[in-house]
């Protein structure tokens with residue numbers, strides 16, 4: 001009986017999954033654990049096209065195909081996401097081998113072709129991540145190629161004055177100013193541009209997509225990156241503890 005209780009407790013503890021370590025200002029978090037539920041807020045998503053699930057950085061992730069017609073996407077809803085020029089942070093773990101000229105990790109707002117545009121997006125351009133505003137306006141780029149088929153944390157932070165920073169794997173890689181940021185509602189599309197244009201097609205995995213209503217600091221971004229190691233370490237600790245106790249019971 002004791003062994004049964006212990007094993008049940010062990011399985012219960014092991015099932016704890018990573019959630020965003022910084023919760024202040026967290027509006028939405030799509031963990032992609034087999035669904036498009038927003039575990040932080042009310043922006044539950046809808047799967048569009050052929051979005052599938054596979055192994056992520058934490059349990060399951062969204063996987064998006066290599067689309068030549070309309071792109072696979074998760075429409076994350078946008079009920080309580082940052083609007084206007086309000087500060088914000090977008091963060092996601094991504095895994096891609098796609099070499100396209102533009103791959104949208106997400107797009108937020110209303111599609112616009114005019115300067116002072118009202119959509120924000122994180123894109124890959126030939127493996128380099130960039131935080132952009134509008135179609136081709138004000139992209140603040142990183143420096144490291146991340147199209148290597150490994151998981152990477154990419155983060156874009158925006159202050160209300162347009163000051164923008166891009167981080168890769170917890171390290172600051174680019175800063176600049178996006179002119180006239182103005183998100184006037186619209187939608188939040190993961191794995192695609194707002195109009196699901198195959199020309200901006202994302203190919204690969206996206207996991208633990210997070211949106212905050214403030215710009216995270218550099219140390220908070222680093223903590224978010226480093227904290228993903230914790231569940232693996234704690235699982236190892238719990239597994240070791242489990243074996244130790246089972247051995248103890250066997251000896252009796």
Ligand SMILES: [Ca+2]
Nearest residue numbers: 031056058060
């Ligand atoms: Ca996940």
Ligand SMILES: [Ca+2]
Nearest residue numbers: 064065067202
């Ligand atoms: Ca795609």
